[in-house]
Amino acid sequence: MKHSIMINKELCISCSICVKDCPVSNIEIKDKKAQIISDSCLFCSHCKAICPKDAIEITGYSEDVEDIDKFLLNSSDLMKAIKTRRTIRNFKDEKISNEIIENIIEAGIYAPTARNNQDVSYVILDNKKDELESYAVNMFRKIIKFFKPFSKSLKRMEIDDKFFFKGAPIVIVIISPNKINGAIAAQNMAFMAESYDLGVLYSGLFSVAANKNKKIKRALELTGKNKVVTTLVIGYPAVKYHRIAYKEDAKVLRK
Ligand SMILES: Cc1cc2nc3c(=O)[nH]c(=O)nc-3n(C[C@H](O)[C@H](O)[C@H](O)COP(=O)(O)O)c2cc1C
Structure with missing residues (x-):
């Protein structure tokens, strides 16, 4: 599927969070608004996920992204x-x-x-x-x-x-x-x-x-x-294990 990325300038508050988070440095602030620099976007949607104002739109996906509820992986x-x-x-x-x-x-x-x-x-x-x-x-x-x-x-x-x-x-x-x-x-x-x-x-x-x-x-x-x-x-397993496996000690170097 082809995708395109747009920044809604009315919602953008030029906080630069997306600029810092973009893994390919493809967003800049110009005239106090975020803008996409070139067509080198990875479409990883980090900018979409991190924008506090949800000012980024990425087209071409069958479903919209969900908001994240705070949770802690135990x-x-x-x-x-x-x-x-x-x-x-x-x-x-x-x-x-x-x-x-x-x-x-x-x-x-x-x-x-x-x-x-x-x-x-x-x-x-x-x-x-x-x-x-x-x-x-x-x-x-x-x-x-x-x-x-x-x-x-x-x-x-x-x-x-x-x-x-x-x-x-x-x-x-x-x-x-x-x-x-x-x-x-x-x-x-x-x-x-x-x-x-x-x-x-x-x-x-x-x-x-x-x-x-x-x-x-x-x-x-x-x-x-x-x-x-x-x-x-x-x-579904037809067997049950009662004990955890032996493992060799980790080979770790710290320099
Ligand atoms: C990449 C990979 C390929 C494997 N291929 C086979 C396989 O073809 N047949 C098999 O019986 N077990 C296979 N295994 C399972 C390993 O033999 C098994 O992880 C190992 O015996 C340790 O047992 P555990 O996974 O219960 O700790 C594979 C495991 C990995 C990670």
Whole structure:
């Protein structure tokens, strides 16, 4: 969608807050009013969000932005959510509502992206899930057969029909030309999923298969520089963890 940005000069009080906040220094004060300098706007809407008089208008979006109610993210709850998260590989046979799926995607949309490119897209695998999984299974069975004699861990690996998606009700494939943008969106989505008592598996192996296999690429409509960054396998956990995981001490330098 094409966007344009305008400053309502009648509302502008030339406080300069937008000038200081613009990440690409694209706003100046002229004749005691804020004005846009060039067409280098990122459309990040920082100016819109920070203006105390709501004097900035950005066109071309399907919905207007909401005002922010003051709230405090509780740091101890947040740390608990981070620490108790586990990769789930065992799911209940229970559907996920469309409303929850939409909220998970919305959590991805609000992730930051480099230069506000918003170049992350999502494919929800629902009806086609089993078909795409079978392509990946066939591909991996061939690869594993070849490498099995050379690897201890591969020797015990059995690629059953549900090897990638573990029977989960929903899989969301995250696509972007930029790995970091896709990964941040994915983590937002994973936490949103967990807030609904859902469990998540990042399927790196399916992502590898998807980027290599022509049939999967076609089904995902992967074109140009777009790649599968990661794949979230999501469902209600059929397992319960009683303890938090061991982790190595942080490697931190302070200079
Ligand atoms: C990028 C990424 C890719 C992963 N790919 C797979 C995968 O293909 N299959 C799998 O069983 N687990 C996969 N995992 C899960 C990791 O194996 C898991 O995070 C690790 O075993 C630690 O367990 P925890 O997540 O419960 O702390 C992946 C995790 C990440 C972050």
